Amino acid sequence: MQVIDLRGVSCPTNFVKAKLALEELDNGTVARILLDDGEPVKNVPRSLKADGHRLIGLKQVDEGHYVLELEKIDA
């Protein structure tokens, strides 16, 4: 599983980094993106959805951050 760790990265850098990392992946690949609670988790998932990717799941884990599971869809 491809993991993109964006903990500690603030808006909008986290979104831009996620975009760049997703560019490297093949169409249909499932990736896990780690996001901080607060603004990052409120903004990044919906922006990636607006870019055309498919959101599979989004869960908060015990350490406090969120794990976004998403399928990369080529624009």
Next chain:
Amino acid sequence: MADVKQTKVDLNNLKAGGFIKERGKDLFTVRLRVPGGRMSVPRLKKIAEVAEKFGGEFVHLSVRQSIELININFKDFDAVVEELGEATQKVASCGARVRVPVACGGCEYNPNGLVDTQKSALEVDEKLFGTPTGHHKFKVAFAGCPFDCPKSATNDIGFQGAIYPTLDTDACIGCGLCAKSCVPGAIVMGDDNRPIFSDAPCIWCGDCVKVCPTGAWSEAKRGYTVRIGGKWGRNPLVGTLFATFLPEERVAEFIATVLEWYKEKAEGFGRVRLGDTIIREGAQALLDHLQGRFPGYTVTATIAPQVIATQVGSSR
């Protein structure tokens, strides 16, 4: 024979106000009409030129989004009006009239905006600006969302953008962000890990719609929350709720209907604002007047504008 030059000023320009006497001899402030605070760059350049040619060292940005030219000699009124007109810049009003509406940026580029406040402000300015009320000034403001940066309820009529949220459970992935983002507490997560919505605490801010990563929340209706009877100044009042989800295209008609009532009910009471007129007549009287014309949007009952204790003077 003395060489007496007669000063000529087109008095029609002065009728709607907007020319305000300053302390100095012959000098006036010229208040410009800038609905919603939007100023095109070419107009701004023309204003700068006119200010440089006829005005003082600076202009003033008024608290109601106007640019005011300072230190204009009354002999230059006609030239100022004409040169500003080249960039379609008009002079504003003062006195007992409908004033230039104020608005926040609205929804075009502002991520929070739920309605096009700029469009509403322009439309109301076009249709109602300068309308004499017969009694006192009349101010209108538009806020794009319930954060209400423009403080809409401190105006005679204040409009606040709103959406009513609706949930498509099938599209939900159970992340819980909506419940977490809903500050008023209208959403909680149920045992099935799906959101449960309660109508009563919802302020129609649309945060759930904005935050939901899958689009499971969407808008069922959109429009303005309308509060009437506010003002600030020496005896402040906060306007109260008269309508919800008023469609954007009915805003001008709504204001005109309120004006109709105000003109009639304030007759014979001197220089009195709308809010004090509502307090005297009772809020239900105005609500009755609106209910027939705006069924489905007016609320079923409301309260009179709320007095703010200033703690000076007789409210000390």
